[in-house]
Amino acid sequence: MKTHLNCPCGESIVGTNEDDLVEKTQKHLSENHPGHEYSRDEILFIAF
Numbered sequence: 001m002k003t004h005l006n007c008p009c010g011e012s013i014v015g016t017n018e019d020d021l022v023e024k025t026q027k028h029l030s031e032n033h034p035g036h037e038y039s040r041d042e043i044l045f046i047a048f
Contacts, residue, residue, distance in 0.1 A: 002047035009033070021047060 003021050005013045013028055015021025025043045029036050 002044050005043065005047040007032075018044060018047075 001018055003015050003017065005021060005025055007013060007025075007028060009032065011028060011032070013021065013024050015024050022040045022043050025038070025047075029038065
């Protein structure tokens, strides 16, 4: 299960599970990188 993602901006995002990680990543993107939207599969592809 992937629960960590390092955004290129330097932010480290950690979720309790993959669903939580995707939700937190999408929230980070909407708040800090408007216009950059990624699907669940794209997020999990770069997560670890």
